[in-house]
Amino acid sequence: MAWKRSCRRPAAxxxxxxxxxxxxxxxxxxxxxxxxxxASFWSPTGIVPAFFMRQILSRREVRQVLxxxxxxxxxxxxxxxxxxxxxxxxYIADRGEIFxxxxxxxxxxxxxxxxxxxxxxxxxxxxxxxxxxxxxRYLSAERRTHPPHFDAHAFATCVFGLxxxxxxxxxxxxxxxxxxxxxxxxxxxxxxxxxHEYRLRHGVIVDRGERYSLIAWxxxxxxxxxxxxxxxxxxxxxxxxxxxAYNLANLLKHAGKDVEARSWYLAAATVGQPDAAHNLGVxxxxxxxGAVDHKAAQDWWRAAAAAGKGASARELALRSLDSxxxxxxxxxxxxxxxAVALKDPPSxxxxxxxxxxxxxxxxxxxxxxxxxxxxxAQYAVGQACLEAWLSSRCDWDEILSCxxxxxxxxxxxxxQSLWRQSQRWLxxxxxxxxxxxxxxxxxxxxxxxxxxxxxxQQGMGWALLLRLLQVSKVQSxxxxxxxxxxxLCNCPGPxxxxxxxxxxxxxxxxxxxxxxxxxxxxxxxPSAFVGRxxxxxxxxxxxxxxxxxxxxxxxxxxxxxxxx
Numbered sequence: 136m137a138w139k140r141s142c143r144r145p146a147a148x149x150x151x152x153x154x155x156x157x158x159x160x161x162x163x164x165x166x167x168x169x170x171x172x173x174a175s176f177w178s179p180t181g182i183v184p185a186f187f188m189r190q191i192l193s194r195r196e197v198r199q200v201l202x203x204x205x206x207x208x209x210x211x212x213x214x215x216x217x218x219x220x221x222x223x224x225x226y227i228a229d230r231g232e233i234f235x236x237x238x239x240x241x242x243x244x245x246x247x248x249x250x251x252x253x254x255x256x257x258x259x260x261x262x263x264x265x266x267x268x269x270x271x272r273y274l275s276a277e278r279r280t281h282p283p284h285f286d287a288h289a290f291a292t293c294v295f296g297l298x299x300x301x302x303x304x305x306x307x308x309x310x311x312x313x314x315x316x317x318x319x320x321x322x323x324x325x326x327x328x329x330x331h332e333y334r335l336r337h338g339v340i341v342d343r344g345e346r347y348s349l350i351a352w353x354x355x356x357x358x359x360x361x362x363x364x365x366x367x368x369x370x371x372x373x374x375x376x377x378x379x380a381y382n383l384a385n386l387l388k389h390a391g392k393d394v395e396a397r398s399w400y401l402a403a404a405t406v407g408q409p410d411a412a413h414n415l416g417v418x419x420x421x422x423x424x425g426a427v428d429h430k431a432a433q434d435w436w437r438a439a440a441a442a443g444k445g446a447s448a449r450e451l452a453l454r455s456l457d458s459x460x461x462x463x464x465x466x467x468x469x470x471x472x473x474a475v476a477l478k479d480p481p482s483x484x485x486x487x488x489x490x491x492x493x494x495x496x497x498x499x500x501x502x503x504x505x506x507x508x509x510x511x512a513q514y515a516v517g518q519a520c521l522e523a524w525l526s527s528r529c530d531w532d533e534i535l536s537c538x539x540x541x542x543x544x545x546x547x548x549x550x551q552s553l554w555r556q557s558q559r560w561l562x563x564x565x566x567x568x569x570x571x572x573x574x575x576x577x578x579x580x581x582x583x584x585x586x587x588x589x590x591x592q593q594g595m596g597w598a599l600l601l602r603l604l605q606v607s608k609v610q611s612x613x614x615x616x617x618x619x620x621x622x623l624c625n626c627p628g629p630x631x632x633x634x635x636x637x638x639x640x641x642x643x644x645x646x647x648x649x650x651x652x653x654x655x656x657x658x659x660x661p662s663a664f665v666g667r668x669x670x671x672x673x674x675x676x677x678x679x680x681x682x683x684x685x686x687x688x689x690x691x692x693x694x695x696x697x698x699x
Contacts, residue, residue: 171253176319177312178334179407179442180377185310185331186257191249192242192295192326199241201297204270204347212566216389217284220510220567223277227268231361242268246351254291254330254353263290266360267352273304273341276562280508281339283311287382289352290359290367293330296323297347304344310337314409315443315477333367334378342506372399377408384411397424404435409442416447440470445479452482475500480509487515505560510567517560518575524553525585554590565599570612573599577619 172187192200204225212221227235227242246265255263267289273279286292300307300322308329309318313336321329331337339348354360355367365386371379384399397418403411412435418424419432433454439447448470455467474482483504487497501519504512561579564572579586580596600616607613 262356266354273346283338291353293351295349296327304346377406381411393424412439445477448474480504480507510569513564520557
């Protein structure tokens with residue numbers, strides 16, 4: 136069934152977005168703007184309504200917001216509360232404090248005069264108000280997905296469309312009624328909005344193009360907004376609302392109150408909330424909020440996996456695959472297959488690395504996990520494309536300068552596509568914080584002799600290398616990055632990116648005993664070296680290496696030593 140007029144509340148239904156029905160409603164009512172429409176979604180703990188309004192933002196408002204969003208450079212890359220990956224978002228307002236005055240002035244009339252009255256009417260909350268307003272972006276080399284989740288800190292959420300789905304991008308906002316269930320995409324157009332309460336499980340995936348979205352989180356009152364409280368959960372959870380109990384448990388867990396969180400997870404899992412059952416199993420297995428109970432943990436994971444939670448099936452698989460008992464091992468493998476069927480990205484990647492998996496299935500599993508936004512899979516896909524590209528024997532400088540023609544040019548295009556794919560996937564993995572992707576891109580763009588000159592982006596290579604030096608938690612990767620940094624700093628190159636890229640880091644990076652002299656040297660690169668011909672710099676570098684002035688780490692020799 137499709138969206139219905141909001142005066143009639145339909146029974147539980149599967150959402151299908153039907154443009155022809157919306158157009159028919161517009162003609163029937165003879166109005167310039169569509170009336171509000173409503174759809175209901177099934178949830179393991181009840182029916183959840185969602186409301187749709189077309190053109191709640193005017194075209195002028197949308198254009199102004201989008202223009203600022205595309206020009207703005209300071210999107211936050213702090214960890215997201217859902218998956219811990221960089222958010223790429225900017226807060227416009229939060230808890231009464233305005234952070235972006237121009238955007239707030241543009242949107243305040245729509246928020247106060249249109250959104251708040253709409254939300255108060257739909258949710259029977261006369262004091263409901265906008266508490267947080269933010270922008271998010273999904274660019275090609277950055278975050279492309281947001282896993283299914285609940286907005287635990289919001290009484291209600293409104294998502295505004297700033298770009299036409301299907302034209303500017305493919306994919307977008309979707310609703311997933313239960314873990315592992317079908318995704319129902321909501322293709323919002325410019326100015327449209329979807330309003331829903333905290334019980335609606337939703338996520339984002341962008342397959343192609345770029346997407347900007349505007350999100351408003353509402354609270355039930357100004358007091359709860361300013362105080363950062365969620366008073367609506369206690370009553371709802373006490374009445375047996377599993378989603379409310381689960382969200383309350385999450386908030387308590389993040390606050391460090393494990394005992395209370397475990398009790399509310401138990402209450403939510405008891406009424407069939409699968410996410411709560413999974414988290415409860417984790418707490419039982421780790422002994423958080425109470426005693427360790429591995430049997431209870433596995434019982435709850437089985438219940439969650441039966442309800443469609445892929446992560447629970449993965450936990451059961453990992454605890455059986457290492458067993459020497461053939462029966463237990465086979466049971467673990469069946470759970471792994473179950474997790475893959477439920478589209479669990481880590482399980483897809485694990486199965487792709489399984490020795491018995493045939494090559495075409497290996498590629499498909501790895502690619503699917505990468506599309507779901509799993510950084511390790513994105514790195515694996517990017518690395519595979521890069522190795523395939525590097526193993527070819529085409530003249531890449533000739534190809535990229537468009538000097539090849541005829542049959543040879545046709546045969547080279549797939550290889551050129553491999554290069555672009557490798558960069559796209561490696562950059563996405565690096566943007567998500569994958570250290571191996573940062574390291575690989577740094578080497579490719581700074582020292583790898585096989586990288587085409589036209590494709591070499593030394594500025595990006597330096598930025599990733601410096602970021603790796605600051606955030607790396609893997610000792611071997613950090614050591615390699617330090618060695619590469621020392622080598623590059625002892626070989627001033629012809630690009631000004633080195634000076635511009637290193638100077639800001641000197642003020643925030645502590646001087647390690649073995650790297651302090653190199654940091655100071657890098658901050659005073661003589662301008663005489665900048666702009667010199669590459670061949671002259673290379674000869675100078677080779678001379679210094681030959682005379683023993685510079686020691687090149689062994690893993691950069693011989694094919695990976697091209698510096699400057």
